[in-house]
Amino acid sequence: MGSEFKMVWLLAMISAIAMSASPMLMLIGSIIGAQLASNAQLATLPIALMVVGTALGVLPASRGMARFGRKKTFLAFTGLGITATLLAGQALALGSFTLFCASSAVLGIANAAMHQIRFAAMECVPLEKGPTAASIIMCAGIVAAFLGPEMALWGQHLDSVPFRGSFWLGMVGFFTAGLLLLFYVPAERFGQEHHGQARPLREMLSNPSLILAMASGTVAFVVMSFVMTATPISMHIHNGYSMEDTKWVIQSHIAAMFLPSLLTAWLFKAFSIRGLMIAGLGCYGLTIVIGLSDATVMGFWGQLVMLGIGWNFLFVAGTALLPMSYEGGEQHKAQALNDTAIFSSQAIASLSAGLAVSLLSWESILLLCLLPIAAMIGALAWNRKQL
Numbered sequence: 001m002g003s004e005f006k007m008v009w010l011l012a013m014i015s016a017i018a019m020s021a022s023p024m025l026m027l028i029g030s031i032i033g034a035q036l037a038s039n040a041q042l043a044t045l046p047i048a049l050m051v052v053g054t055a056l057g058v059l060p061a062s063r064g065m066a067r068f069g070r071k072k073t074f075l076a077f078t079g080l081g082i083t084a085t086l087l088a089g090q091a092l093a094l095g096s097f098t099l100f101c102a103s104s105a106v107l108g109i110a111n112a113a114m115h116q117i118r119f120a121a122m123e124c125v126p127l128e129k130g131p132t133a134a135s136i137i138m139c140a141g142i143v144a145a146f147l148g149p150e151m152a153l154w155g156q157h158l159d160s161v162p163f164r165g166s167f168w169l170g171m172v173g174f175f176t177a178g179l180l181l182l183f184y185v186p187a188e189r190f191g192q193e194h195h196g197q198a199r200p201l202r203e204m205l206s207n208p209s210l211i212l213a214m215a216s217g218t219v220a221f222v223v224m225s226f227v228m229t230a231t232p233i234s235m236h237i238h239n240g241y242s243m244e245d246t247k248w249v250i251q252s253h254i255a256a257m258f259l260p261s262l263l264t265a266w267l268f269k270a271f272s273i274r275g276l277m278i279a280g281l282g283c284y285g286l287t288i289v290i291g292l293s294d295a296t297v298m299g300f301w302g303q304l305v306m307l308g309i310g311w312n313f314l315f316v317a318g319t320a321l322l323p324m325s326y327e328g329g330e331q332h333k334a335q336a337l338n339d340t341a342i343f344s345s346q347a348i349a350s351l352s353a354g355l356a357v358s359l360l361s362w363e364s365i366l367l368l369c370l371l372p373i374a375a376m377i378g379a380l381a382w383n384r385k386q387l
Helices: 002-016 021-036 045-068 068-093 095-116 118-123 127-154 165-181 187-191 210-238 244-295 297-324 331-358 363-370 372-384
Strands: none
Touching: 002 068, 002 118, 002 165, 002 187, 002 331, 021 045, 021 068, 021 095, 021 244, 021 331, 045 068, 045 210, 045 331, 045 363, 068 095, 068 210, 068 363, 095 118, 095 187, 095 331, 118 244, 118 363, 127 165, 127 244, 127 297, 165 187, 165 297, 165 363, 210 244, 210 331, 210 363, 244 297, 244 363, 244 372, 297 331, 331 363
């Protein structure tokens, strides 16, 4: 890869370090919630509020980038990440579930900007190389997948308050990402592409390709978040599996979310965008089948790995299709619309998971995932265009 990918690799490093706080919270957020909350049904609320924060942060992040540029906005939201991790540590010291939930929401807001690193990377290279740039950013998630849960355990006993040190390590991660951002030079064409006049929202949404791109990303996150959010509670609290086993399953899941990105170029040639979406739905189907038949540690591992692969196929395919579905001058509007749809739906799924895991069986939780899968099949049927 040429020098045009230099900024892409820098952004990948930033993403890997900054986003490690998310898998850390995914592992220990519901466990901490179960210890601090007065009601067991609220145990997954911190994770859900992180997703809610991400949904709420999409528009401010997008508008900030349009007005002040990528770099300044990334730096500002990195500062929010530092604030969030410090608040979380203080919440644990005080034993305050309310403050811990608030810190999780602030962390989600910080993540909203970090998720847009994939768009910044795609802008650094020619359009035809955009999927490759996006896949490099996705691969950074492999590092975050292992770093985040390890940070959770490394910091568990750093302080007399369990897991407070984990959030201190998360703060160091955001600070390091901020330092690396000082070397980031945004692509010039980002600012130039916004001079065109965007069409009205209704007219943009009349394009089946835009709907399909949004549906692919939304279904990817809804199913993944619904199942993944409930997994630590189901494994560690309901089934009595150890924290080590639970950590391994979550790490494997997050690694499976990003490892296929190493083969992105080959996957698009072999499957096409539409084929990759169908393959993703197939992986989600296997997740349900495994979960219905095997409740052992290896069963959880198998279903969470297939869940991660399915998420990757659907999300990467949707991300690749998005730039093909809008006209010049609509980049900011389309990206904001896409991410708002994705993370708002994910927030609903995460909030629902806490209630579902306390009221329903694991099998029922998996069967509920058939609803968004059916919606995605409908979106594919509506858009018959060759992709």
